Amino acid sequence: TKYWVVANMDENDQQAIEEAATLLKQHEVVAFPTETVYGLGADATNQEAVARIFTAKGRPSDNPLIVHVAHPEQIERYVTEITPLAEKLINAFMPGPITVILPSNGKIAENVTAGLDTIGVRIPDHIVARTLLEKLDLPVAAPSANTSGKPSPTSAIHVYQDLNGKIAGIVDGGPTGVGVESTVVDCTGDLPVILRPGGITQEQIEQVTGIMSVDTTISEQIDQPKAPGMKYNHYEPDAPLWLIDGDETFFQNQIDALTKEGKKVGIMVSQELAMKLDASNVKILGSQDDLKTIAYSLYETLRAFKKTDVDIILSETFIKQGLGQAIMNRLEKAASQKVSP
Ligand code: TXA
Ligand code: MG
Secondary structure: OEEEEOOOOOHHHHHHHHHHHHHHHOOOOEEEOOOOOOEEEEEOOOHHHHHHHHHHHOOOOOOOOEEEOOOHHHHHOOEOOOOHHHHHHHHHHOOOOEEEEEEEOOOOOHHHHOOOOEEEEEOOOOHHHHHHHHHHOOOEEOOEOOOOOOOOOOOHHHHHHHHOOOOOEEEEOOOOOOOOOOEEEEOOOOOOEEEEOOOOOHHHHHHHHOOOOEEOOOOOOOOOOOOOOOOOOOOOOOOOEEEEOOOHHHHHHHHHHHHHOOOOEEEEEEHHHHOOOOOOEEEEEEOOOOHHHHHHHHHHHHHHOOOOOOOEEEEEOOOOOOOHHHHHHHHHHHOOEEEOO
16 A cells, blocks of 8 residues: 655645556545545546445445545536535535535446435545545545444544555545534435535534525434444444433443443543543543534544453533534444433
């Protein structure tokens, strides 16, 4: 696996991105930074190239991939129609952490869309991703660059740990910004349907479209049997994760009970809650008043607990508003159970 460090977009960096683009043109897969998480890219018009993504990640083939382009005009090349709804979201939020689902015109390789007649497209807001996409002038299919089921990669070292030896290259552009993936919005109808909460919030989408959006993820409960398509594990840390949905006394009781059973307990909480708890292995996500920082540190923290150090991880829950929707969506998928008073 080739590894390029790209820091300031000088001539050397341009050369590195050129080399990555060349590998992608040769139908190899290459990981690159975006503003959300690292993506594992392949030429979205080539079945063989796209197949390599699924192999490297161990990803089930019925989960469709997002297509990345550099400019809004490129979106038109792959869809039958830019709906009025999509137009509003593209104008307001692209480049940025949002993916629009539109009817496909069939020019994208079939294994990108997992046989669906729609495609998800986004324009990443990251200088390295944009430069790579511009040099290529090809649509790039890119899921998060992690082994399927693990937390998504927010720095190149995570990609290296998961995929070294399995992919042609990694472009290291430093840590990503948002830290959770793009918001996936179905724009094929009149109402925006949020299929996955992410970096652009439901509130932002409603403000721009003037319509109440439907969030399909709100009704998803972790203790309910998973719907088809939701059947795969996601974002799983090394040790089981429990969400503790109570106050500090309840949280402390959980720590004490597990410790008494001889369990090594890891804690991931806000700095506010950390100050009130008595525990030995605490990782702080950020302040409760700063969901951006919590989103940014979420996957890194999930990855930081190793099963050699902890038997179980306990996490705080957060308010499901703004970025909190994406944070809680990922935590609920990562967790094996939720414990409430
Ligand atoms: O921020 C992101 O979106 C990152 C970076 C790398 O761009 N990518 C990412 O890709 O998160 P991935 O493959 O991990 O997640 C893609 C999501 C999945 O939930 C998939 O089901 C949904 O997008 N998706 C893709 N195409 C779709 C389609 N045509 N219809 C419905 N959902 C689709
Ligand atoms: Mg992913």
